[in-house]
């Protein structure tokens with residue numbers, strides 16, 4: 286609380302915030318985690334019921350704690366939430382506190398929260414890249430009789446009103462949800478289909494593939510920098526699911542949704558689509574960082590950092606951003622590397638400060 290200056294406050298208790306806290310602890314830096322939800326790992330718990338990881342268990346471990354599942358297993362989303370809750374068990378954390386603003390103050394930062402103000406010398410923002418759903422503006426022109434929801438609010442087929450569903454967005458989430466819905470109703474899937482990583486590649490060279498996306502596709506390599514642009518603009522490649530799976534399940538593929546007719550029906554190739562009583566937006570997430578004072582943003586609204594370090598605001602850090610350092614930065618098995626880098630930076634700054642004040646370590 287105000288008046289009591291923390292070394293470091295970590296905002297968010299998903300995998301990124303927990304990895305950051307673990308790496309800070311390893312370096313002897315005190316921190317406190319503030320989490321808006323009632324429990325750590327809540328974003329996993331609130332995803333749709335049937336969701337399983339597309340990354341195999343051996344590539345899902347956070348620093349110092351092997352994911353408790355056999356290599357090759359694709360754990361369910363609640364197993365991930367349980368793993369994160371166990372990981373967080375002895376961490377200094379206050380849940381049910383939403384950070385509403387971060388301001389620069391004398392010697393650090395003031396955080397305005399739902400539970401009053403907190404102060405810290407350093408702040409690690411780990412609020413996730415999937416906190417704020419993106420729905421395109423065309424949604425407002427649809428007939429109000431059409432039920433609409435974003436993929437982040439989808440739980441299972443039974444929770445939707447009866448009738449056909451148009452899923453907009455053909456990334457991994459869109460395809461998985463379309464295949465699930467197609468078991469009980471008519472489904473259309475609209476959108477540009479991303480590159481699909483061949484299943485054979487993952488089955489026979491999964492370890493090598495992981496090494497490639499983790500070690501080669503980073504901001505330190507020309508290939509990684511090239512991939513980074515497409516990744517942050519269009520999302521990652523399809524892994525484990527493909528458009529072929531959707532077609533086999535009876536899902537009808539459509540191009541991007543760009544038009545609506547006079548009565549608010551979605552149109553494709555000049556024709557209104559009949560029978561879509563629900564539109565499910567699997568259109569990803571957007572950046573929203575206006576609550577952090579002085580934060581430099583790129584053209585898409587994401588924070589400008591060097592491997593998570595905000596150079597122009599000393600003491601401000603990020604972990605878990607899309608392609609923060611590499612393609613795996615926002616994945617369970619990749620976030621630990623970024624957390625270590627940021628924690629190392631904070632520890633060095635603390636050390637320099639203590640030396641300047643004549644404090645011994």
Ligand SMILES: Cc1cc2nc3c(=O)[nH]c(=O)nc-3n(C[C@H](O)[C@H](O)[C@H](O)COP(=O)(O)OP(=O)(O)OC[C@H]3O[C@@H](n4cnc5c(N)ncnc54)[C@H](O)[C@@H]3O)c2cc1C
Nearest residue numbers: 297299300301321328338339340383384412413605616617
């Ligand atoms: C459908 C889907 C499937 C995925 N599958 C995989 C997979 O198979 N393998 C894999 O490695 N990755 C997968 N990911 C990607 C990634 O691992 C997850 O998105 C993961 O949840 C990101 O972790 P995070 O800690 O960065 O963010 P989050 O898990 O979103 O955690 C952020 C936390 O911050 C809290 N928070 C947000 N704002 C505030 C605030 N202002 N104040 C306080 N607290 C706040 C939230 O409540 C939340 O608990 C998937 C993502 C999605 C969406």
